[in-house]
Amino acid sequence: xxxxxxxxxxxxxxxxxxxxxxxxxxxxxxxxxxxxxxxxxxxxxxxxxxxxxxxxxxxxxx
Amino acid sequence: xxxxxxxxxxxxxxxxxxxxxxxxxxxxxxxxxxxxxxxxxxxxxxxxxxxxxxxxxxxxxxxxxxxxxxxxxxxxxxxxxxxxxxxxxxxxxxxxxxxxxxxxxxxxxxxxxxxxxxxxxxxxxxxxxxxxxxxxxxxxxx
Numbered sequence: 001x002x003x004x005x006x007x008x009x010x011x012x013x014x015x016x017x018x019x020x021x022x023x024x025x026x027x028x029x030x031x032x033x034x035x036x037x038x039x040x041x042x043x044x045x046x047x048x049x050x051x052x053x054x055x056x057x058x059x060x061x062x
Numbered sequence: 063x064x065x066x067x068x069x070x071x072x073x074x075x076x077x078x079x080x081x082x083x084x085x086x087x088x089x090x091x092x093x094x095x096x097x098x099x100x101x102x103x104x105x106x107x108x109x110x111x112x113x114x115x116x117x118x119x120x121x122x123x124x125x126x127x128x129x130x131x132x133x134x135x136x137x138x139x140x141x142x143x144x145x146x147x148x149x150x151x152x153x154x155x156x157x158x159x160x161x162x163x164x165x166x167x168x169x170x171x172x173x174x175x176x177x178x179x180x181x182x183x184x185x186x187x188x189x190x191x192x193x194x195x196x197x198x199x200x201x202x203x204x
Contacts, residue, residue: 020120024120024122025120025123026120026125028124028197028198029123029125029197031197037197038124040123041123044123
């Protein structure tokens with residue numbers, strides 16, 4: 001699944017570690033999502049949406 | 063939601079240290095004390111199971127996903143290897159065709175249940191740590 005996580009993160013000048021800490025996940029998980037190796041669960045996707053103040057479908061697209 | 067809350071931490075490291083000690087002790091007993099393999103294989107299987115069940119420092123959904131994926135690969139490959147080993151041992155002992163009615167004597171399994179469990183867990187943990195390492199490596203590159 002394509003996503004704009006890296007774009008949104010770099011726009012805020014956050015490192016993967018910083019974003020991981022804000023989302024209560026590991027840095028590896030953030031990297032796996034950014035490189036599209038892993039699709040996050042619905043709760044995590046919603047958490048990402050809330051953190052960036054954007055709807056989930058704007059961040060993730062099938 | 064607490065956006066700045068620290069990531070969940072766990073005490074899985076202690077369990078892993080204990081498991082590694084148990085693994086080291088089992089190998090010591092096998093090599094130095096010449097202990098019997100069945101007693102050692104039980105300890106090895108137990109230690110590997112402890113490593114597999116020990117939570118990571120940040121035990122998130124990706125960890126659970128990779129562990130499940132690794133367990134699926136381990137069960138598939140491990141079971142296949144055990145079946146092929148058993149088949150090979152049976153074929154090697156069969157020899158020339160026997161007249162009907164003369165049942166073959168029961169043969170001892172080449173791998174015990176603990177050996178099979180250890181094999182499955184070794185493959186599972188190998189896959190899991192390889193994928194986890196790949197996640198970390200790609201992260202460093204990006």
